Each structure stands twice: as C-alpha cells, then as structure tokens.
Amino acid sequence: MIFNRRSLLAGVTALGGASFLPGIAHAKGSVIATTYPGTWEDAYRTVVAPMLKKKDDIDLELAPLFAMDQIGKAKAARGAPPFDVFVLDPGPRIVGLEGGLFEKFDATKLGNLSKLPAGFTDDVGVHVSAQVVGIAYNPKKLPAPKGWGDLLKDPWVSRLGITGFQTTFGTSSLIELSKLFGGSLTNVDPALVELKKVLPKIAAVGLPAAMPGLFQQGQCDVMYTNTQTVATLKGKGVDVEFVKPESGAITFFTTMHIAKGSGDIGNAYKYLDLVISKEAQEALTKPPYNFLPVNKDVPLAADMPMKNLDEMANYVQHDWAKINPLRAAWIEKFNKEMAK
Secondary structure (H helix, E strand, O other): OOOOHHHHHHHHHHOOOOOOOOOOOOOOOEEEEEEOOOHHHHHHHHHHHHHHHHHHOOEEEEEEOOHHHHHHHHHHHOOOOOOOEEEEOHHHHHHHHHOOOEOOOOHHHOOOHHHOOOOOEOOOOEEEEEEEEEEEEOOOOOOOOOOHHHHHOOOOHHHEEEOOOOOHHHHHHHHHHHHOOOOEOOEOHHHHHHHHHHOOOOOEEOOHHHHHHHHHOOOOOEEEEEHHHHHHHHHOOOOOEEEOOOOOOEEEEEEEEEEOOOOOHHHHHHHHHHHOOHHHHHHHHOOOOOOEOOOOOOOOOOOOOOOOHHHHHHOEOOOHHHHHHHHHHHHHHHHHHOOO
C-alpha cells in the first residue's frame, strides 16, 4: 500500500489525532496547513480551501490541532514535519521559534504584502488575524461594566463566568485583573486571591470552549472574551455587547509560519498570500466567522471597538516570552483553586 501525507492526515483525523509518522511524501499540488478546531476549521474549509483551488489549483488539506499540539507534532517529527504551515497565537509562536520549527520567511514572496500594516511580517511568519480581548455582557440583564475590577463586584460578580489560563484571551484577561491588585505580567497571584474571595458568588467556572455556550444558555451574563466570540453570539441572536475596559482592550495577533523542512514551500507561500488577500480576509470577516482582518483594504465591522487597525497599536499587549515559562503552573493553580 502506498501512503502520502494526505491519506495519512485523513487517517489521523479519524483516529482522533494519533501521532503523525515522519518522512511521508507530499502530494503534488497540495498544501497541508494546521487550523484551530471549531470556527477556524469551518471557516478555512468553507472559504479558503475553495478559493485556493480556484486561484492556484492547490488542494488545501487541513489538520485541526490546538497550538501546543501543533508544536508537539512538529517536534516529534524530527525534521520531517507532518504539515507545511502552522497557525499560532503569541505564546506557542515563541515556543516554535525557540525550537527552530519554522523556515526563514521571505515576505517579498507575498503579492499582498503592501496591504498589511507595517510590522505584520517578520523573518519567521506573517500576521493573519487580529484579536481584541475585553468584557462581554448581557445588556438586558446587567449595566455595562467599566473595567476588570467591576467583574468582582455586584451586580456583575453573581453573573460572572470565568475560565483559566489555557487560552491567550484567558491568560491576558487574568493578567490585567491581577494588575489592579498589585500583580504584574509575571505575578497573577493577586487575581487568584481576589477571585477566590468571591468564588461562592461566581455564576460559572468552565473550560474556555464552554464559555460561549454557558453565556448563550444564561448560566452567566458577563465574561472576559474576544470580539470574535461576541460577534458569533450576536449572530445567533444572543443579547451581548462588548466593552473595552477603561484600562484598555487587549490585543494580540494570530500568525502563520512555514514548517521547517516543508515538502512544498512554494505552495505554502501561495496559501499564505491568499490568506491575507482582500478576497479571503473580507469573506472571513462575515458571519458566522467574524474574524478581525489584517488586510488594510478590508473594512472593519461597525460594532468593532476600533475604526481601523492602527488604533490597536495603543492597546494592551503582553510579552509572551516572559509568560510562557510560568503558564503551566498558572493553569494548574487555577484548576486547583477555582474548582466549584
């Protein structure tokens, strides 16, 4: 029997993410790219894959994996990566960079490079989506909170839903909450102390993926989250609004990187160029996907907390090189202390 990475990928998906085998030949005319499970996978399968096939006659094969699973698979492959392109948030990006998992990136190979704001590419990859993090609340049940500290007060605390450090938005939000009580980028203990004081009042504690559903079901009416989640809930008819905290909204960018040892770097660049194109970015901003674009020619939705991407330069950003070494311990501590 003859195997290639495409058939292997299908088998891995069916087996629920079993380890990839190294050294599998790459199918001609295709590119294998990771994608986050859920909205990202649906969007890229529905929107981007048909565009890539039509534009460049390239088959897009998607490997739905969370960020650190991508890193783990690539490291285990020992130089024969099971996919061509990573998609990563800031923390895992640094882990991949430190592990030497990315090809050197040549931004001049992107035809749409001029449509990106300055600084949206570097020598390892390209920004493909923006994220803005703040507070979501139900305006029919609660007044608008002004900032992170309001979450621990009535009437918000009794309707609050919280999640831990497993995600970039959760980690970022808890860092900002901690700063109000004497904490810092690397000290989140004050946030956990204050949360524990009000834990009996808190409406819901859940995994990150569960929070939108808990909000939709009315089990909580205020939570920290990103604008994409708020837009998705609105699209489902949920009463929800986004608040930019008075200390500033948080921003970060999702990036894509070509895997070191990729079987077809040429197709990978064509894929990335399409991802940042106006056509793809504009389609991804629409419901039910609600991505924040990085292409300057794509208008932002009217309900976004900024008028243009340049405003995000003034938003709160975090140094993930300092966060990464501490994050596993934070996750463990949150899970232990915040269980209800």
